[in-house]
Amino acid sequence: MRRKIVKPGRFILFILLVALIISSCSSKVLTMISSGGHNKILYKVVIDPGHGGKDPGATGASGLYEKDFTLSLSKEIARLLEEEPQIEVHMTRKDDTFLSAEERYRPNFANDLKADLYISIHGNTFTDPNLSGTQSFYYHDNSQAFAQLMHQYVMNASGFKDQGVQKGDYFVLRDTNMPAALLEIGYLTNPQEEQKMLRKDFQRSVAASICEGIKEYLEIE
Numbered sequence: 001m002r003r004k005i006v007k008p009g010r011f012i013l014f015i016l017l018v019a020l021i022i023s024s025c026s027s028k029v030l031t032m033i034s035s036g037g038h039n040k041i042l043y044k045v046v047i048d049p050g051h052g053g054k055d056p057g058a059t060g061a062s063g064l065y066e067k068d069f070t071l072s073l074s075k076e077i078a079r080l081l082e083e084e085p086q087i088e089v090h091m092t093r094k095d096d097t098f099l100s101a102e103e104r105y106r107p108n109f110a111n112d113l114k115a116d117l118y119i120s121i122h123g124n125t126f127t128d129p130n131l132s133g134t135q136s137f138y139y140h141d142n143s144q145a146f147a148q149l150m151h152q153y154v155m156n157a158s159g160f161k162d163q164g165v166q167k168g169d170y171f172v173l174r175d176t177n178m179p180a181a182l183l184e185i186g187y188l189t190n191p192q193e194e195q196k197m198l199r200k201d202f203q204r205s206v207a208a209s210i211c212e213g214i215k216e217y218l219e220i221e
């Protein structure tokens with residue numbers, strides 16, 4: 001009885017071909033599993049509307065409160081992020097609730113979720129009503145690139161002056177475990193800037209830009 005002999009050359013070629021097919025099919029899945037950082041299937045993003053309840057934040061030039069501006073813009077950001085299949089969005093507050101700073105509610109909320117990103121939304125304030133511009137903060141070194149990217153995206157949409165990205169010792173940035181940025185969209189104490197910031201179309205445009213920035217950072221298509 002003759003045994004069928006497989007030539008080694010052909011056999012190696014066959015194995016290589018199979019390996020190539022398997023690797024091309026599963027490379028994306030493998031990257032998703034192995035990377036841990038980028039290319040994950042689902043990212044948790046926390047949007048934190050600054051202030052709330054008995055803490056109104058800044059009082060704008062018109063007398064309106066920062067806490068209402070931050071909630072309105074944050075809801076718009078969350079609404080857009082909810083349309084992204086790879087993003088799971090969470091808000092630290094969805095209404096006019098006071099969140100205790102002493103109890104560290106905001107950073108604990110994000111840490112307990114094991115969130116991937118944290119964005120705190122604010123409106124700036126100053127005694128001189130002429131001061132204007134977008135300013136952003138980070139605290140930990142691993143948040144600097146994220147804050148810089150988000151700042152650029154907010155600036156692109158706001159068209160406000162560049163007040164830079166600085167290291168800021170805010171507890172929401174210091175006590176969060178994930179890349180975190182605090183965005184002072186503009187000065188509510190500047191009457192012209194406040195008027196723009198309160199407009200729905202302005203908020204929609206800034207929210208869309210922030211979403212684009214998040215997607216770029218997470219490398220989501």
Ligand SMILES: [Zn+2]
Pocket residue numbers: 050051057058066122123
């Ligand atoms: Zn604030």
